[in-house]
Amino acid sequence: MNRRLRLGMVGGGQGAFIGAVHRLAARLDDCYELVAGALSSDPARAAASASDLRLDPARSYGDYREMARAEAARDDGIDVVAIVTPNHLHAAVATAFLEAGIHVICDKPLAISLAEGEAMAALARRKQRLFALTYTYSGYPMVRHARELVANGELGDLRYIQVEYLQDWLAEPVESTGNKQAGWRTDPALAGPAGCLGDIGTHAYHLACFVTGLTPSELAAETHTFVPGRQVDDHVQAMLRYPNGARGLLVASQIASGEENALNLRVHGTRASLRFSQESPNELWFTPQGGETTRLTRGRVEGAAAAHATRVPAGHPEGYLEAFAQLYRDAALQITAQQTNTPPPSESLALTTVDDGVAGLRFIDAVLASQAGGNAWIKL
Amino acid sequence: MNRRLRLGMVGGGQGAFIGAVHRLAARLDDCYELVAGALSSDPARAAASASDLRLDPARSYGDYREMARAEAARDDGIDVVAIVTPNHLHAAVATAFLEAGIHVICDKPLAISLAEGEAMAALARRKQRLFALTYTYSGYPMVRHARELVANGELGDLRYIQVEYLQDWLAEPVESTGNKQAGWRTDPALAGPAGCLGDIGTHAYHLACFVTGLTPSELAAETHTFVPGRQVDDHVQAMLRYPNGARGLLVASQIASGEENALNLRVHGTRASLRFSQESPNELWFTPQGGETTRLTRGRVEGAAAAHATRVPAGHPEGYLEAFAQLYRDAALQITAQQTNTPPPSESLALTTVDDGVAGLRFIDAVLASQAGGNAWIKL
Amino acid sequence: MNRRLRLGMVGGGQGAFIGAVHRLAARLDDCYELVAGALSSDPARAAASASDLRLDPARSYGDYREMARAEAARDDGIDVVAIVTPNHLHAAVATAFLEAGIHVICDKPLAISLAEGEAMAALARRKQRLFALTYTYSGYPMVRHARELVANGELGDLRYIQVEYLQDWLAEPVESTGNKQAGWRTDPALAGPAGCLGDIGTHAYHLACFVTGLTPSELAAETHTFVPGRQVDDHVQAMLRYPNGARGLLVASQIASGEENALNLRVHGTRASLRFSQESPNELWFTPQGGETTRLTRGRVEGAAAAHATRVPAGHPEGYLEAFAQLYRDAALQITAQQTNTPPPSESLALTTVDDGVAGLRFIDAVLASQAGGNAWIKL
Amino acid sequence: MNRRLRLGMVGGGQGAFIGAVHRLAARLDDCYELVAGALSSDPARAAASASDLRLDPARSYGDYREMARAEAARDDGIDVVAIVTPNHLHAAVATAFLEAGIHVICDKPLAISLAEGEAMAALARRKQRLFALTYTYSGYPMVRHARELVANGELGDLRYIQVEYLQDWLAEPVESTGNKQAGWRTDPALAGPAGCLGDIGTHAYHLACFVTGLTPSELAAETHTFVPGRQVDDHVQAMLRYPNGARGLLVASQIASGEENALNLRVHGTRASLRFSQESPNELWFTPQGGETTRLTRGRVEGAAAAHATRVPAGHPEGYLEAFAQLYRDAALQITAQQTNTPPPSESLALTTVDDGVAGLRFIDAVLASQAGGNAWIKL
Incomplete structure (x- = not known):
């Protein structure tokens, strides 16, 4: 390259x-x-x-x-x-x-x-x-590793999936006091009809899909606007059902007082479970059914997916920018491969694309439809 | 006494x-x-x-x-x-x-x-x-303290309440292999129609009510049985609405692989949030809106509620048995007060009673009704 | 019984x-x-x-x-x-x-x-x-388990042992403002010539000996009194050498601002290491050389030593009082065995006795001798 | 620029x-x-x-x-x-x-x-x-913030300083099996007479000096080689005395089984204490004397030093590469300022230089002298 x-x-x-x-x-x-x-x-x-x-x-x-x-x-x-x-x-x-x-x-x-x-x-x-879409958190090595563990059957059949994305920066009406980031995100003309739902709910939804390899088949959801005068939702929660019978919960909130950027995933399967917290991205917690929890770490864990997305050794933390850079690196690998008529490295295919984006929009539509329908169950 | x-x-x-x-x-x-x-x-x-x-x-x-x-x-x-x-x-x-x-x-x-x-x-x-009901986890000093913080308005108006109670000991059909504890809990004739819902879902529900002082007004819930052949639910999840507009999520699962006794509560208000995990009961995490998180500890935190329920100094962990003993101690204080025609210490009135039990049964009924009605919203 | x-x-x-x-x-x-x-x-x-x-x-x-x-x-x-x-x-x-x-x-x-x-x-x-001596922290199930792991060779040959016991309650001259606990502990006539050294330094020393099965052969130590006017030391630190070539560090301090009761042990061997913190006594962290860390938990971990000292299931925390009670229980088992001319349960022999006390006094003497000799190396 | x-x-x-x-x-x-x-x-x-x-x-x-x-x-x-x-x-x-x-x-x-x-x-x-020396860990925002807290007197007079740097990658004789990084680091001709002492002991020493603003006046130290046949030390530990009466402990080890890159600092002063762990660099734990611990976070904490070294908002973790980049950025700011005859931003002066390097060499010399002199006390 x-x-x-x-x-x-x-x-x-x-x-x-x-x-x-x-x-x-x-x-x-x-x-x-x-x-x-x-x-x-x-x-x-x-x-x-x-x-x-x-x-x-x-x-x-x-x-x-x-x-x-x-x-x-x-x-x-x-x-x-x-x-x-x-x-x-x-x-x-x-x-x-x-x-x-x-x-x-x-x-x-x-x-x-x-x-x-x-x-x-x-x-x-x-x-x-190539149409890459920057679902940043999918660039973390330990997220890639989690996905690999699930794909390899290490968790068995998945049963319960819980994802939450909590922030507090919109807990007050900062859009009315000149915060530019808040301004466009809470203006339906610029951000679309989904507020928190579109801004971070889609990240949460994507992370759960990316790691589990599963797309929910149905959901019942509720959006809510806590801050008076705000034109879009600032909180969304949903119950999810998966084609294999798994159940899930999703919550995204930008009024969750005290939270910085708490994107947390847990996945329970018949054989084991895992937990990931975006604020501590160099680790992944893995627990076999009935067993003890192991802290898997970037740089020390084995597996091609994590290795592909790692720059410095274990114990030398990588962060958000490295995760973001990974998406750019995977895009470069794929574009270069296309330009040179060679196959891209298989690990680069984890890159999120327009198809992930479409899935996110479908999720937004389903949530809005559930909300409009009295929070009823909606097929995805 | x-x-x-x-x-x-x-x-x-x-x-x-x-x-x-x-x-x-x-x-x-x-x-x-x-x-x-x-x-x-x-x-x-x-x-x-x-x-x-x-x-x-x-x-x-x-x-x-x-x-x-x-x-x-x-x-x-x-x-x-x-x-x-x-x-x-x-x-x-x-x-x-x-x-x-x-x-x-x-x-x-x-x-x-x-x-x-x-x-x-x-x-x-x-x-x-006196009819005391042993909602054990309400006996923890830091749970009592959390309740006091909310009651004193330290969290402001509550907006989002999340409670989860996850165990893994029923992830496999152990009731069919002679586990006595599993046996009666999964037999509707002995345990009632609610499995996980009654066994630990009610604990989760109570903890959220106890700390927040709020009772949900509506819920939409789903129960599920993951283990083939089991006669009662082993997983329940619900979306909650509160009279003041707050929203909530509740999940209780006995098939959550890898979990021991993970009863976790988070409460977000307009002014601050708190987090409690039963497996680390000597601490409570408190974060003001937009601010930094402080670890409040049993024995060091100020407040009559926690002090009343504490036996040994900060840094000397207390646990589940002490929480359980607190309920017995509060019961003794109230019974003795009645016998001696004196008012009981006000902190002992935190003791959970038959009324909390009735609220739990009402919750069970509502969940079962929601489940029977296609997971629709039910007024509590 | x-x-x-x-x-x-x-x-x-x-x-x-x-x-x-x-x-x-x-x-x-x-x-x-x-x-x-x-x-x-x-x-x-x-x-x-x-x-x-x-x-x-x-x-x-x-x-x-x-x-x-x-x-x-x-x-x-x-x-x-x-x-x-x-x-x-x-x-x-x-x-x-x-x-x-x-x-x-x-x-x-x-x-x-x-x-x-x-x-x-x-x-x-x-x-x-029987002359039992209440080295409380040796009653924790996970301390017993740590000792068993070392004894079973799971850590290999021990190389580095670090123990610290940090408190802050004597950071100010509270003995002069009526604190009774501080009063006798800082009065050489009542507590002996060792202050922090005797009060908590001996706990730290004992914990390291108890878990590792090793007694240092030499030490170089320094005691210090930070609080003006205090008659005994309030801080002690030492370098340790063990007969097998292992090295160690010990620190005990009662002027460590912000600390409650931080008794922490880490042991590194050729095969693995472990970490224990008294303030989180239901867990023990175990890491193989070059590998990932596992959180071993009371009630879930296998092994007779921990099982013997456990009352309630995994995920139901036990604490300081249960550790203390364990010593009483082990004493009762031994006394009853003697009274009934039966062998006591072998796990009860972990009970700390007058011999551990003598070892602690020998440690105090060595530290005081090192201090008196310009912090020179002293044979134990 | x-x-x-x-x-x-x-x-x-x-x-x-x-x-x-x-x-x-x-x-x-x-x-x-x-x-x-x-x-x-x-x-x-x-x-x-x-x-x-x-x-x-x-x-x-x-x-x-x-x-x-x-x-x-x-x-x-x-x-x-x-x-x-x-x-x-x-x-x-x-x-x-x-x-x-x-x-x-x-x-x-x-x-x-x-x-x-x-x-x-x-x-x-x-x-x-300009002669910048890349003491990488001084580039972390929370290390800069810790230094600012101490300099502002938030900790009061410092009393106890503990720094440890633990790795496990040299626990076995990997230099004899072709590991290039191990090879030159354990060859005195290439790395100098100090092994672990020079490689990571100096980092630990520097971090403690950088944050506290204090240089020890005396030390008693011991180096040790655990791995048979190795030509340089792979473990060093020391007791430290500071001009203001503070005491300290330092340990650096490359045979600490199970450790990745555990550079940990704690500082206790009369008013408060702080703790930093390099493996979790986005947070700093601060505890007032007798009080509760607060988790300070990069991006949320106030103060010019941390803000200067921060790229992305709170909750978006930065890591080792960003800390390293900070040194380069500070060097660029200083070089450009010199080239343009303008004063550099004052926060860029935290950049570590040849003088920090000289202090590190002085530390190495003192440790080697102590070791040569029977681990006696040596003035720095």
């Missing part, structure tokens, strides 16, 4: 949070070179942001459509674009770049409607382009 | 588990003297058990009705009876002793039907006798 | 701490009946304390010598005496009861000089009486 | 560990561009490594002296060199680049003798060049 891939970015100008994270992630493993951007819809901010990032001014675009066209026309045009705009623009931007034959790495959620999402998935398939 | 109360016991003969725990609990704080018993329905076992416990043979009874009559007639008759039979006998035994004017300490669940439970509550009120 | 042993107590009157703990411990497993006492050197307090404890006034003695004589003369005299006076009286009291042929359970430290201690050990041997 | 600094590297060719870590660290915050290298003393490996890293072949040097000369002569020559060779070469390489007027970032330990180290410190001062 000796050539760095040429990366463009849409969104992520000055003041943005997740754009900077994407750039860190792209840089960490040295697989990408950021060469173009449409960093802001505000031209002055776009230009200033491009200068900060040392972009060639000629490749700092005021409009993402222009960028897609121009980059597709260059011999040294970008290989892949990172989309880090607010949610409501994901579909349009991704469409423009896919149509131009450019690979896509998109922040989640994929889109603000299931129809949009399905159209993108179809387009990506038709254009044979 | 210089006279030890005279204690009788029904059930708890050789081979029983919870009877021995009750006796340890009664002994710990030296408030009781075990003087009489109907320890087994099997006369030989009853006699042998009485001998083990050094009871006067004249006060080892073959029948609880006879015991109630005989003890009530003695000048030195028992003050209080501990009922540790299988669930289906609780009501009949308690009724016999209440009618005889004898105070009752009963293992949970109170009864196998709500009607039975309500009748007992009414009888206890009419006879003006 | 159907007869309760008749127990007497010297010390432990109103206001005492450890006497009440001994009584709780004696009561828990129902092997003892407290029937006699010389509870205080102050006659009024002795009588009032005896009344609180419902002793026959005829068996409440004003003087321990009188008690030893009188009880030895009775047909129903005490089997065993618990000595819970300040340290400087242990030797005289124990001597009186041993001479009278009465078994002894003595709080630690054994005595205030090695000579006294050795004399008692010799006397106990000569009189063939 | 809009220009990336031009970075060269000496050492770190194919197969090396720490060189890759330095490159990741340099890349993360986008302050550096790697443009030159003398990556291996083996010319073929040097060239291949340079190609892997996409260096201009003209700037891939076979010899570090040539590189220093050539780069100093270029208009676009490197601003700074990263030295990641085995220890015995640090001094010669650093000298060559300092003499050429090039800033230095050097892996630790600084050198293999105190004299060498002091000469380098003097040279750096004379040439007015």
Whole structure:
């Protein structure tokens, strides 16, 4: 993988949070070179942001459509674009770049409607382009290892799956006091109809699906808005049923006082159980039925999945940025493989894609339908 | 409190588990003297058990009705009876002793039907006798402290309540291989129609109610039996709504592979949150909204509720038996107060009673009704 | 073991701490009946304390010598005496009861000089009486299990042993503000020349010896007094060498701000290591060389040593009082065995005795000699 | 800081560990561009490594002296060199680049003798060049915060300092079975006379000094070699005395079975204590005297020192690479400030330098002197 891939970015100008994270992630493993951007819809901010990032001014675009066209026309045009705009623009931007034959790495959620999402998935398939979706937490080595343990049957038949994602930063109406991150996330026009549900509920849902390899068949859910005046939900909880008979609970809350970023998963099977907490991502707790708990650690545990996603030895903690970088690294491995007509390393196929995004949108739709129907059971 | 109360016991003969725990609990704080018993329905076992416990043979009874009559007639008759039979006998035994004017300490669940439970509550009120119900976990100092924090408004208005009680000892069909504890608990004739729901679901429900001071107004629940051939549920989960708008989740499972006795509670309010895990009962985690988590510890934390339930200094762990003993001590304090026409210490009023038992039976009924009605929402 | 042993107590009157703990411990497993006492050197307090404890006034003695004589003369005299006076009286009291042929359970430290201690050990041997010494922490099931793991070779050859015992309650000069517990512990006339060293340093030392089965051959130590005006040390640290080449560190401190009762042990061998923390006594962490850590738990772990010291199932925490009670239970098993000319259960032989006390006094002497000699290396 | 600094590297060719870590660290915050290298003393490996890293072949040097000369002569020559060779070469390489007027970032330990180290410190001062030394663990936000807490007096006067650094990867003679990392570290010709002492003992020593702001005045130490045939120590322990009367313990071991990278610090002062564990670097435990413990977290805790070293919000874990990158970022801030004649951000001055390296060499010398002198007390 000796050539760095040429990366463009849409969104992520000055003041943005997740754009900077994407750039860190792209840089960490040295697989990408950021060469173009449409960093802001505000031209002055776009230009200033491009200068900060040392972009060639000629490749700092005021409009993402222009960028897609121009980059597709260059011999040294970008290989892949990172989309880090607010949610409501994901579909349009991704469409423009896919149509131009450019690979896509998109922040989640994929889109603000299931129809949009399905159209993108179809387009990506038709254009044979990679469409990576950054479900960050799937990049953790111990999450990859958990998935491998389940896939290898170490847990037996799964019976109970519990996932929770708790934050407290929206416990008060901070969107009305100038918090930019809160502002767009609680505005249905920018974030879609799902608030907490779309922002972190989908992460929780994805993590459970990713690790277990199971998709629920039915759910009964409730969304709720605790903060007066807020236009979207800030809490969601659901009961889940799985095709194999397993049961599950999911809760995501952004009003969970005192919580930072508590994404926690537990999975119980007939043979064993496991627990993972995102805030302590270098460990995974594994307990055989009737037995004692072992703390599995990144770097020490055996298995190709974790090894593939690990940079430094056991006892040297890796974190969120490394997990994010793993998605970029897996995308680079897949894109390079396509460009060189070679098979990608099989471990890189754990990368989350537009299909995971569609599943997330389907989950959102089901929750909203359950809520609209008196919290009734809905087939997924 | 210089006279030890005279204690009788029904059930708890050789081979029983919870009877021995009750006796340890009664002994710990030296408030009781075990003087009489109907320890087994099997006369030989009853006699042998009485001998083990050094009871006067004249006060080892073959029948609880006879015991109630005989003890009530003695000048030195028992003050209080501990009922540790299988669930289906609780009501009949308690009724016999209440009618005889004898105070009752009963293992949970109170009864196998709500009607039975309500009748007992009414009888206890009419006879003006204490009817303590051993919701053991309410005896932990840090649970008492959590309740005090909530009552004092330290958490603000409650928003999200999550309680889970996970065990793994019924993950396999051990009732069919001679496990006596499993046997009666999974036999509807002895344990009632609720399996896991009645055995530990009620503990989870009670803990959440006890700490928050809130009773849910509605629930949607699902019970499930994972182990083939089992006649009662071994897993239950529910979504809860509270009168003040709070939301909750409850799960109790006896097939949660790898879990010992994981009764965990978290409560989030507008001002702060708290977490308690029964397996680490000497600590309570408290986090203000937006702030840092503090580990409150038994013996070091301030507050009358925890101090009342504490025997040894901070850093000297207390456990399950001490929590159980606390219920016995509180019962002794209340009985002695009644006997001496003095007010009991106010902290002893935290003792759980027949009314908590009725609430538990109401919860069981609601869950079963929800299950029968397609897991619909049911008013409590 | 159907007869309760008749127990007497010297010390432990109103206001005492450890006497009440001994009584709780004696009561828990129902092997003892407290029937006699010389509870205080102050006659009024002795009588009032005896009344609180419902002793026959005829068996409440004003003087321990009188008690030893009188009880030895009775047909129903005490089997065993618990000595819970300040340290400087242990030797005289124990001597009186041993001479009278009465078994002894003595709080630690054994005595205030090695000579006294050795004399008692010799006397106990000569009189063939049990002399139990309450090194409480050796009664924890997981400490017993740790010892069994080492003895079974699970750790291989031991290489590094680290023990720490940290408290903060003497970080300020509380002895000068009326704290009774602090008062006698910091008065060399009552506690002996070793302060923190004798009070908790000996516990740390014993725990390391008990678990590893090793006694250091040499040490270099330093004692220090941080609190101005204090007459004894409040901090001690030492480097240790063992006969097999292992190295060790020991620290005990009563000025360790923020610590409650942090007695922590780690042992590293060629094959594996283990860690134990007294404040979480239901678990033991075991890690094979190069491998992953497993949390062994009381009630779930296999092994006769832990099972012998366990009362309730896994996940139902036991604590300090149960550990203390274990020593009483083991003493009862040994005394009863002697009385009935039967071998005691082999697991009861883990009980700590006067010989452990002598080893502790030898440790104190070595530390004081090292300190006096410029913190030089001293042979033990 | 809009220009990336031009970075060269000496050492770190194919197969090396720490060189890759330095490159990741340099890349993360986008302050550096790697443009030159003398990556291996083996010319073929040097060239291949340079190609892997996409260096201009003209700037891939076979010899570090040539590189220093050539780069100093270029208009676009490197601003700074990263030295990641085995220890015995640090001094010669650093000298060559300092003499050429090039800033230095050097892996630790600084050198293999105190004299060498002091000469380098003097040279750096004379040439007015930055000489950063990568004591990685000082780059963690919570370590920076701990230091700030102590400096602000939040702990009061320090009394007891305990630091341990435990690993297990040298518990067996892996250097004789081809482990390259073990090979040079246990070869006195390459690593110097100190094994574990130099490799990780110095990290432990530095962490304690960095956080407390105190340097011990005296120590008594013991080194030991557990693995037969090994030429350097694999275990070191020491008692420490500080100028203010504080006492300390230090242990570093590479034969501590089961340990990954357990660098743990506790500091007790008159007002409060703190605890830090490198394996959980996003948290710091703070306990006031007599009070309850609070978990301070990266991203949520207040204070300029932690904020300066933080990239992502609370609950999004950072790790070892971010800590390493912080040193690179602080070096870039200081170099850029010098180049632009502006004061560097004050928080960047926490960067560890050649002076910390000299202190570490002084510690090594004192330990070796104590060991040679029968483990006597040595003034530092």
